[in-house]
Amino acid sequence: MIDFNTLEKGQQIGSTTVLVNRADLVRYAGASGDFNPIHWNERFATEVGLPGVIAHGMFTMGAAVQLVTDWAGNPGAIVDYQTRFTKPVPVADPAGTNPSDFEGTAIEIAGTIGALDAEARTARVDLVVSVEGTKVLVKAQAVVQL
Amino acid sequence: MSINPDLAGRIYPAQEPYAVGREKIREFAAAVKATHRAHYDLDAAAALGHGDLLAPPTFAIIVAQRADALLVNDPDSGIDFSRVVHADQRFTHHRPIVAGDQLVAELHVDTVRAMGGGAMISTRAEIATVAGEKVATTVSSILVRGEDQ
Numbered sequence: 001m002i003d004f005n006t007l008e009k010g011q012q013i014g015s016t017t018v019l020v021n022r023a024d025l026v027r028y029a030g031a032s033g034d035f036n037p038i039h040w041n042e043r044f045a046t047e048v049g050l051p052g053v054i055a056h057g058m059f060t061m062g063a064a065v066q067l068v069t070d071w072a073g074n075p076g077a078i079v080d081y082q083t084r085f086t087k088p089v090p091v092a093d094p095a096g097t098n099p100s101d102f103e104g105t106a107i108e109i110a111g112t113i114g115a116l117d118a119e120a121r122t123a124r125v126d127l128v129v130s131v132e133g134t135k136v137l138v139k140a141q142a143v144v145q146l
Numbered sequence: 147m148s149i150n151p152d153l154a155g156r157i158y159p160a161q162e163p164y165a166v167g168r169e170k171i172r173e174f175a176a177a178v179k180a181t182h183r184a185h186y187d188l189d190a191a192a193a194l195g196h197g198d199l200l201a202p203p204t205f206a207i208i209v210a211q212r213a214d215a216l217l218v219n220d221p222d223s224g225i226d227f228s229r230v231v232h233a234d235q236r237f238t239h240h241r242p243i244v245a246g247d248q249l250v251a252e253l254h255v256d257t258v259r260a261m262g263g264g265a266m267i268s269t270r271a272e273i274a275t276v277a278g279e280k281v282a283t284t285v286s287s288i289l290v291r292g293e294d295q
Binding site: 018 | 170173174176177178179180181182184185194196200202203204207208211212227228229231232233234235236237238239242285
Protein backbone atom coordinates (compact mmCIF):
# COMPACT_ATOMS: atom_id res chain seq x y z
CA MET A 1 0.00 0.00 0.00
CA ILE A 2 1.16 3.50 -0.80
CA ASP A 3 1.23 5.97 2.07
CA PHE A 4 -0.09 9.23 0.61
CA ASN A 5 1.81 11.28 3.19
CA THR A 6 5.20 10.01 1.99
CA LEU A 7 4.62 11.07 -1.63
CA GLU A 8 6.28 14.09 -3.15
CA LYS A 9 5.72 15.98 -6.36
CA GLY A 10 8.46 15.11 -8.84
CA GLN A 11 9.02 11.67 -7.33
CA GLN A 12 9.66 8.93 -9.91
CA ILE A 13 7.40 5.90 -9.81
CA GLY A 14 9.49 3.79 -12.18
CA SER A 15 9.87 2.93 -15.82
CA THR A 16 9.16 0.04 -18.13
CA THR A 17 9.30 -1.02 -21.77
CA VAL A 18 6.41 -2.46 -23.77
CA LEU A 19 7.15 -4.28 -27.03
CA VAL A 20 4.62 -4.20 -29.85
CA ASN A 21 4.63 -6.26 -33.04
CA ARG A 22 2.09 -6.85 -35.82
CA ALA A 23 0.54 -9.79 -33.97
CA ASP A 24 -0.09 -7.49 -30.99
CA LEU A 25 -1.92 -5.05 -33.27
CA VAL A 26 -4.14 -7.78 -34.68
CA ARG A 27 -4.90 -8.91 -31.13
CA TYR A 28 -5.73 -5.35 -30.05
CA ALA A 29 -7.92 -4.81 -33.12
CA GLY A 30 -9.95 -7.90 -32.29
CA ALA A 31 -10.21 -7.16 -28.58
CA SER A 32 -11.18 -3.51 -29.02
CA GLY A 33 -13.23 -3.69 -32.20
CA ASP A 34 -11.03 -1.05 -33.88
CA PHE A 35 -10.36 -2.55 -37.31
CA ASN A 36 -9.00 0.56 -39.02
CA PRO A 37 -6.70 -0.96 -41.71
CA ILE A 38 -3.88 1.52 -40.96
CA HIS A 39 -3.16 -0.80 -38.00
CA TRP A 40 -2.80 -4.01 -40.02
CA ASN A 41 -2.50 -3.31 -43.76
CA GLU A 42 0.79 -1.89 -45.05
CA ARG A 43 -0.57 -0.94 -48.48
CA PHE A 44 -3.52 0.97 -47.04
CA ALA A 45 -1.34 2.70 -44.43
CA THR A 46 1.14 3.96 -47.03
CA GLU A 47 -1.65 5.01 -49.40
CA VAL A 48 -3.01 7.36 -46.73
CA GLY A 49 0.43 8.88 -46.22
CA LEU A 50 1.71 6.98 -43.19
CA PRO A 51 5.23 5.52 -43.03
CA GLY A 52 3.63 2.07 -42.75
CA VAL A 53 1.45 0.18 -40.29
CA ILE A 54 1.19 2.06 -36.99
CA ALA A 55 -0.03 0.99 -33.57
CA HIS A 56 -3.47 1.99 -32.37
CA GLY A 57 -3.08 5.08 -30.19
CA MET A 58 -5.36 3.27 -27.76
CA PHE A 59 -2.96 0.30 -27.67
CA THR A 60 -0.18 2.61 -26.55
CA MET A 61 -2.43 4.42 -24.07
CA GLY A 62 -3.78 1.13 -22.71
CA ALA A 63 -0.35 -0.47 -22.38
CA ALA A 64 1.38 2.58 -20.88
CA VAL A 65 -0.94 2.73 -17.88
CA GLN A 66 0.37 -0.65 -16.66
CA LEU A 67 3.21 1.24 -15.00
CA VAL A 68 0.65 3.16 -12.93
CA THR A 69 -1.31 0.00 -12.13
CA ASP A 70 1.86 -1.70 -10.91
CA TRP A 71 2.67 1.28 -8.71
CA ALA A 72 -0.86 1.67 -7.31
CA GLY A 73 -1.43 -2.07 -6.96
CA ASN A 74 -5.03 -1.64 -8.09
CA PRO A 75 -6.23 -0.86 -11.63
CA GLY A 76 -9.55 0.32 -10.16
CA ALA A 77 -7.73 3.15 -8.37
CA ILE A 78 -7.09 4.94 -11.67
CA VAL A 79 -10.02 7.35 -11.64
CA ASP A 80 -8.94 9.56 -14.54
CA TYR A 81 -6.58 8.95 -17.44
CA GLN A 82 -5.94 11.14 -20.44
CA THR A 83 -3.49 11.70 -23.26
CA ARG A 84 -2.92 13.39 -26.57
CA PHE A 85 -1.66 11.30 -29.46
CA THR A 86 1.07 13.32 -31.10
CA LYS A 87 3.27 10.94 -33.07
CA PRO A 88 2.49 7.60 -34.68
CA VAL A 89 4.17 4.42 -33.38
CA PRO A 90 5.43 2.59 -36.49
CA VAL A 91 5.41 -1.20 -36.21
CA ALA A 92 7.75 -2.70 -38.79
CA ASP A 93 7.57 -6.12 -40.41
CA PRO A 94 11.16 -6.82 -41.50
CA ALA A 95 11.87 -9.54 -44.05
CA GLY A 96 13.08 -12.76 -42.51
CA THR A 97 11.33 -12.30 -39.16
CA ASN A 98 8.53 -14.39 -37.72
CA PRO A 99 5.65 -11.91 -37.25
CA SER A 100 4.58 -13.56 -34.00
CA ASP A 101 8.06 -13.75 -32.44
CA PHE A 102 9.64 -10.56 -33.77
CA GLU A 103 10.07 -8.31 -30.78
CA GLY A 104 8.81 -5.27 -32.68
CA THR A 105 8.84 -1.66 -31.56
CA ALA A 106 9.94 -0.75 -28.04
CA ILE A 107 7.69 1.78 -26.28
CA GLU A 108 9.52 3.34 -23.32
CA ILE A 109 7.37 4.48 -20.40
CA ALA A 110 8.43 6.45 -17.33
CA GLY A 111 6.27 8.04 -14.64
CA THR A 112 6.65 10.80 -12.10
CA ILE A 113 4.22 12.32 -9.63
CA GLY A 114 3.00 15.52 -11.22
CA ALA A 115 0.54 16.71 -8.59
CA LEU A 116 -0.91 15.72 -5.23
CA ASP A 117 -4.34 16.59 -3.89
CA ALA A 118 -4.33 16.09 -0.12
CA GLU A 119 -8.06 16.75 0.23
CA ALA A 120 -9.14 14.24 -2.43
CA ARG A 121 -6.16 11.97 -1.59
CA THR A 122 -5.27 11.61 -5.23
CA ALA A 123 -1.91 11.57 -6.98
CA ARG A 124 -1.49 12.56 -10.60
CA VAL A 125 1.11 10.48 -12.38
CA ASP A 126 2.63 12.09 -15.47
CA LEU A 127 3.84 9.58 -18.01
CA VAL A 128 6.59 10.11 -20.55
CA VAL A 129 5.96 7.66 -23.39
CA SER A 130 8.48 7.54 -26.21
CA VAL A 131 9.78 5.49 -29.10
CA GLU A 132 13.45 5.87 -30.05
CA GLY A 133 13.61 9.10 -28.05
CA THR A 134 10.53 10.70 -29.64
CA LYS A 135 7.52 11.34 -27.41
CA VAL A 136 4.49 9.59 -28.87
CA LEU A 137 2.02 10.61 -26.15
CA VAL A 138 1.80 14.11 -24.75
CA LYS A 139 0.07 15.15 -21.52
CA ALA A 140 -0.37 11.50 -20.58
CA GLN A 141 -1.70 11.80 -17.04
CA ALA A 142 -3.31 9.28 -14.72
CA VAL A 143 -5.03 10.30 -11.50
CA VAL A 144 -4.82 7.64 -8.80
CA GLN A 145 -7.18 7.51 -5.82
CA LEU A 146 -5.17 6.57 -2.74
CA MET B 147 -17.93 16.29 -48.83
CA SER B 148 -17.16 18.61 -45.93
CA ILE B 149 -17.91 18.40 -42.24
CA ASN B 150 -21.40 19.51 -41.27
CA PRO B 151 -20.83 22.66 -39.13
CA ASP B 152 -24.13 22.10 -37.33
CA LEU B 153 -22.91 18.91 -35.62
CA ALA B 154 -21.91 20.74 -32.42
CA GLY B 155 -24.46 20.25 -29.67
CA ARG B 156 -25.92 17.15 -31.27
CA ILE B 157 -26.74 14.23 -28.97
CA TYR B 158 -26.95 10.63 -30.14
CA PRO B 159 -29.08 8.68 -27.65
CA ALA B 160 -27.95 5.39 -26.13
CA GLN B 161 -28.37 2.31 -28.29
CA GLU B 162 -28.47 -1.36 -27.32
CA PRO B 163 -26.74 -2.04 -23.97
CA TYR B 164 -23.18 -3.36 -24.07
CA ALA B 165 -22.88 -6.46 -21.86
CA VAL B 166 -19.44 -6.57 -20.21
CA GLY B 167 -18.30 -10.18 -20.28
CA ARG B 168 -15.56 -11.94 -18.31
CA GLU B 169 -13.89 -13.32 -21.40
CA LYS B 170 -13.95 -9.88 -23.05
CA ILE B 171 -12.22 -8.39 -20.01
CA ARG B 172 -9.58 -11.15 -20.12
CA GLU B 173 -9.16 -10.71 -23.89
CA PHE B 174 -8.88 -6.91 -23.70
CA ALA B 175 -6.50 -7.06 -20.73
CA ALA B 176 -4.23 -9.47 -22.63
CA ALA B 177 -4.39 -7.22 -25.70
CA VAL B 178 -3.08 -4.18 -23.78
CA LYS B 179 -0.59 -6.40 -21.89
CA ALA B 180 -2.28 -5.66 -18.56
CA THR B 181 -1.04 -8.16 -16.02
CA HIS B 182 -2.98 -7.41 -12.82
CA ARG B 183 -4.71 -10.61 -11.68
CA ALA B 184 -8.00 -8.78 -10.99
CA HIS B 185 -8.57 -8.72 -14.78
CA TYR B 186 -8.30 -12.51 -14.99
CA ASP B 187 -9.09 -14.10 -11.65
CA LEU B 188 -12.30 -13.77 -9.60
CA ASP B 189 -10.52 -14.20 -6.26
CA ALA B 190 -8.04 -11.44 -7.13
CA ALA B 191 -10.92 -9.15 -8.10
CA ALA B 192 -12.76 -10.02 -4.88
CA ALA B 193 -9.64 -9.15 -2.88
CA LEU B 194 -10.01 -5.60 -4.22
CA GLY B 195 -13.68 -5.56 -3.31
CA HIS B 196 -15.18 -6.34 -6.71
CA GLY B 197 -17.94 -8.86 -7.27
CA ASP B 198 -16.58 -9.89 -10.66
CA LEU B 199 -13.57 -9.37 -12.93
CA LEU B 200 -12.30 -5.78 -13.02
CA ALA B 201 -11.92 -4.12 -16.43
CA PRO B 202 -8.60 -2.41 -17.33
CA PRO B 203 -8.51 1.43 -17.15
CA THR B 204 -9.08 1.93 -20.89
CA PHE B 205 -11.72 -0.80 -21.38
CA ALA B 206 -14.46 1.84 -21.75
CA ILE B 207 -13.02 2.68 -25.16
CA ILE B 208 -15.01 -0.26 -26.55
CA VAL B 209 -18.27 1.35 -25.46
CA ALA B 210 -17.10 4.88 -26.32
CA GLN B 211 -16.01 3.99 -29.86
CA ARG B 212 -19.32 2.23 -30.52
CA ALA B 213 -21.01 5.49 -29.54
CA ASP B 214 -18.56 7.51 -31.69
CA ALA B 215 -19.51 5.29 -34.62
CA LEU B 216 -23.03 6.73 -34.46
CA LEU B 217 -21.54 10.09 -35.42
CA VAL B 218 -18.85 8.89 -37.81
CA ASN B 219 -21.29 6.66 -39.70
CA ASP B 220 -24.07 9.27 -39.75
CA PRO B 221 -24.35 10.21 -43.46
CA ASP B 222 -25.35 13.70 -42.35
CA SER B 223 -22.02 14.27 -40.50
CA GLY B 224 -19.87 14.42 -43.64
CA ILE B 225 -17.06 12.49 -41.90
CA ASP B 226 -14.89 10.25 -44.10
CA PHE B 227 -13.68 7.55 -41.67
CA SER B 228 -10.56 6.87 -43.75
CA ARG B 229 -9.43 10.44 -43.02
CA VAL B 230 -9.99 10.26 -39.26
CA VAL B 231 -7.04 10.52 -36.85
CA HIS B 232 -7.49 10.02 -33.10
CA ALA B 233 -6.11 13.20 -31.50
CA ASP B 234 -6.80 12.83 -27.79
CA GLN B 235 -8.64 10.67 -25.30
CA ARG B 236 -9.71 10.97 -21.68
CA PHE B 237 -11.44 8.57 -19.30
CA THR B 238 -13.05 9.70 -16.07
CA HIS B 239 -14.26 6.74 -14.03
CA HIS B 240 -17.14 7.33 -11.65
CA ARG B 241 -16.75 3.72 -10.57
CA PRO B 242 -14.76 0.76 -11.95
CA ILE B 243 -16.30 -1.35 -14.73
CA VAL B 244 -16.77 -5.01 -13.83
CA ALA B 245 -18.00 -8.08 -15.67
CA GLY B 246 -21.77 -8.29 -15.64
CA ASP B 247 -22.28 -4.56 -16.18
CA GLN B 248 -24.85 -3.62 -18.80
CA LEU B 249 -23.62 -0.31 -20.18
CA VAL B 250 -25.23 2.33 -22.35
CA ALA B 251 -23.58 5.44 -23.79
CA GLU B 252 -25.09 8.74 -24.77
CA LEU B 253 -22.88 10.59 -27.23
CA HIS B 254 -22.56 14.37 -27.12
CA VAL B 255 -20.84 16.32 -29.89
CA ASP B 256 -19.25 19.09 -27.81
CA THR B 257 -17.23 21.11 -30.32
CA VAL B 258 -16.48 21.24 -34.03
CA ARG B 259 -13.56 23.43 -35.13
CA ALA B 260 -12.61 23.95 -38.75
CA MET B 261 -8.92 23.16 -39.34
CA GLY B 262 -7.71 23.88 -42.84
CA GLY B 263 -9.91 21.80 -45.10
CA GLY B 264 -10.79 19.45 -42.25
CA ALA B 265 -12.11 19.68 -38.73
CA MET B 266 -11.34 18.78 -35.12
CA ILE B 267 -14.40 17.23 -33.50
CA SER B 268 -14.64 16.66 -29.74
CA THR B 269 -17.16 14.16 -28.45
CA ARG B 270 -18.16 13.00 -24.98
CA ALA B 271 -19.73 9.67 -24.15
CA GLU B 272 -21.66 9.52 -20.89
CA ILE B 273 -21.55 5.86 -19.93
CA ALA B 274 -24.02 4.51 -17.40
CA THR B 275 -25.63 1.23 -16.43
CA VAL B 276 -29.05 0.44 -17.84
CA ALA B 277 -30.35 1.24 -14.33
CA GLY B 278 -28.97 4.78 -14.68
CA GLU B 279 -25.87 4.57 -12.45
CA LYS B 280 -23.08 6.79 -13.82
CA VAL B 281 -20.01 4.68 -14.65
CA ALA B 282 -17.64 6.70 -16.84
CA THR B 283 -17.32 9.83 -18.91
CA THR B 284 -15.04 9.59 -21.93
CA VAL B 285 -13.95 12.57 -24.00
CA SER B 286 -12.15 12.27 -27.29
CA SER B 287 -11.14 14.43 -30.21
CA ILE B 288 -10.83 13.23 -33.75
CA LEU B 289 -9.10 15.14 -36.49
CA VAL B 290 -10.77 14.68 -39.85
CA ARG B 291 -8.09 15.57 -42.39
CA GLY B 292 -9.12 17.70 -45.34
CA GLU B 293 -8.57 16.55 -48.92
CA ASP B 294 -5.23 18.35 -49.13
CA GLN B 295 -3.88 17.21 -45.71
